């Protein structure tokens with residue numbers, strides 16, 4: 001899937017597994033075309049019979065020993081052949097439709113699944129530099145475009161090629177002189193189609209990119225509707241969408257201007273060949289140098305050549321669109337996964353003790369360092385808190401532990417082994433992570449708690465909810481655990497979402513639990529609830545808590561205060577207070593003792 005290969009080549013390489021199917025589909029297309037041009041030949045033969053009677057083509061001994069001199073029998077034979085030809089054409093039409101359309105479905109299905117599965121494994125940095133809507137447009141529209149091409153475009157290309165070859169063969173067999181004239185425009189047409197195609201390609205790439213942009217903006221706005229309403233920026237945002245949509249329309253207009261010219265131009269070239277056949281062939285026939293039957297075959301066949309060639313334009317258009325789509329979809333599929341899932345030593349996540357060691361860790365998202373010289377030991381089973389001002393790097397620290405990012409310096413050991421050498425999924429299975437903004441699915445409360453722990457019983461789900469102190473609010477809902485939470489858990493309060501996310505992590509029963517508290521703005525009751533549940537859930541496992549409210553973590557075995565990416569103070573609550581440093585100041589500030 002190298003980026004410098006032609007998209008068609010890449011697509012064929014991707015569809016390797018479908019090769020036998022593709023070959024069969026191509027065969028059906030060829031056979032269908034073969035039967036499709038035979039009626040014209042039969043018309044010629046019929047004209048030949050009525051004009052020349054017993055001297056006709058059919059009366060002569062040709063390839064096979066036909067030699068039927070009786071004209072009535074000749075006509076009957078033609079009738080029978082006609083039925084067979086039309087029957088064959090219909091049969092192969094059915095088969096080719098079945099095969100190509102089946103292939104289109106199989107390929108789009110596989111491509112969508114593969115691309116999605118691949119995208120899921122890409123590291124977070126990739127998504128931070130991409131817009132979700134643009135990715136959605138690749139996963140949806142671009143893959144649909146490829147589906148449309150395989151559905152109808154591929155067979156059309158094959159059929160245009162076949163009919164050109166077959167018609168040329170008939171022409172040469174009947175009248176080589178006319179054949180040369182009639183077929184003269186073909187190189188011109190092919191050259192023209194190629195010329196258009198080359199110029200269309202970048203225009204369609206621009207169209208696909210503009211479509212991705214529209215989709216990205218729509219997605220962004222729909223997610224931010226509450227903010228749009230609150231700031232009454234509806235008109236401003238409509239204008240944003242208008243600009244994106246306008247750019248899409250403009251990109252399409254540039255493609256349309258060119259693509260609309262293809263058919264008329266090609267038709268004019270065909271016209272030259274057709275007129276030449278009509279006039280020159282007629283002249284030859286009048287002078288007895290061409291049979292009437294052969295003349296009619298040639299005239300009809302030029303028509304046969306004409307229509308597929310005009311379709312060539314349409315097909316070239318569709319081809320170009322889908323190649324732009326293919327390049328985007330396969331490009332996404334070919335994006336290298338930097339933090340690999342399939343490497344590293346396996347271990348049993350549930351048996352881990354989760355003793356942690358951070359060794360001189362240094363990390364930067366961009367140039368500015370976010371974390372520097374972080375070194376600390378966390379014994380198995382300890383509860384450790386990270387506190388510090390906003391943006392000091394607390395969340396980043398645990399994200400490195402989850403291997404969402406790779407540190408530029410130092411390493412993290414998990415039970416004595418560097419996490420970079422462990423199997424990524426085993427490591428993550430050993431961790432229960434409650435993020436600041438946990439992702440809730442559009443399902444029920446029970447489904448959300450059991451997310452990541454398939455097969456959990458109702459009793460287990462209930463117990464986890466109780467430990468996370470969310471049983472009370474769940475039971476007040478009319479449908480209880482069966483209540484649907486809406487997309488991203490919209491129908492719940494921020495605190496309720498956080499509790500639910502905690503219940504989810506508890507149910508997973510991981511050796512290492514990470515709680516990233518979103519805010520210090522909690523009421524006293526919630527604060528007490530957090531303390532209670534923390535005491536329960538941290539039992540028997542290593543627990544890391546990122547806290548904004550110092551009182552929630554005063555019982556922790558160790559507290560680390562971060563400032564601008566460095567640990568500036570560490571110790572137990574009482575020790576830190578006694579030291580009278582930055583932690584003590586922060587404590588006084590929060591408790592109002594200042």
Ligand SMILES: Nc1ncnc2c1ncn2[C@@H]1O[C@H](COP(=O)(O)OP(=O)(O)OP(=O)(O)O)[C@@H](O)[C@H]1O
Pocket residue numbers: 128365366370388389390391392393394395396397
């Ligand atoms: N994905 C990212 N890309 C670039 N910079 C980031 C990214 N995530 C965080 N940062 C920056 O890194 C710094 C540390 O962020 P981090 O989220 O670790 O802080 P925090 O201490 O957890 O803050 P808070 O208490 O507000 O949650 C911040 O300056 C932030 O702007």
